[in-house]
Amino acid sequence: MPRQQQPATRPVRRRSYDQFCATARALDSVGDRWTLLIVRELLGGPRRYTDLHADLPGVSTDVLASRLKDMEQGGLAVRRRLPPPAAASVYELTEHGRGLLPVLTALAGWGAPALAERRPTDAVRAHWFALPLLRALDGLTHQGVVEVGVDEGEFHIRTGGGAVGEDAYGYGPAADPDARLVLGSALCLALGRGELTLAEAVREGRAEVLGEGPLAVELRGGR
Known part of the structure; x- marks a missing residue:
């Protein structure tokens, strides 16, 4: 008895808004x-x-x-x-x-006011503070890697742009950072909301920048 041929399966089509926008x-x-x-x-x-x-x-x-x-x-x-x-x-x-980095950075800035209070059910990871901090340090001219210590742990970010394909931030401490920044997570969010600058936070003693290179100097507000 000949085998019954199975109908060809069609690839599943993802849902679309079907709008030319x-x-x-x-x-x-x-x-x-x-x-x-x-x-x-x-x-x-x-x-x-x-x-x-x-x-x-x-x-x-x-x-x-x-x-x-x-x-x-x-x-x-x-x-x-x-x-x-x-x-x-x-x-x-x-x-x-x-290419979605600026989209996520802008979205984090838009959603930052909703983080005024941490709910008991909220999970948190140290590297989730990278996006608001990148937004706050967007105007830096010196390229380099900043190792960041917050209440929840450590991560590192790349400032001043970088080569194509380089990660904007990473998990844990950096292998060879150009500067180290220590601050509270609440301050990190305040920086992302534009409530103050990092240089102001350093002058007020709310953040500490370690390192003597040009990037560290600029983080402290120098040039």
């Missing part, structure tokens, strides 16, 4: 719940699936896997295997995906 097209790619927060995590550099899941409290494994697959298909992220001796795969943003 740049904003609608952008939301077709990143408007799903969790997608922009995955981008936030990957802006800090390549990450394993388990690390992403740990730093996105509340996301299910199925949803995370689905969003990452959508991001790969949309050209926002790629998955690659780490060379030996590491036996793991990581996800990282493409150049197209890294």
Whole structure:
């Protein structure tokens, strides 16, 4: 008896607003719940699936896997295997995906007033303060890496722009920072909201800048 031929499966079409509008097209790619927060995590550099899941409290494994697959298909992220001796795969943003940095920075600035009070149920990670701090230090002229210590831990950011493909910020301490900044997380958010400048915070003793290079001098308000 001849085998019955199975009908060809059609690729699942992602939902679209079907509007000839740049904003609608952008939301077709990143408007799903969790997608922009995955981008936030990957802006800090390549990450394993388990690390992403740990730093996105509340996301299910199925949803995370689905969003990452959508991001790969949309050209926002790629998955690659780490060379030996590491036996793991990581996800990282493409150049197209890294182009979302100013979008996330602007969105963080818009949402900053909602962080006036931390709710008991709020999760927090140190590197989540990178975006408001990048916004606050956007006008710096000297390029370099600033290691930042806040109440929740450490992260590092890159100032003054950088080469194409370089991460805007990263997790944990920097390998060879040009300056170190120590401040409270509440102050970090205040800087992001534009309530004061870092130089003012340093003069008031609310923040400390360590280092003697040109970047450290500029962070203190010098030139």
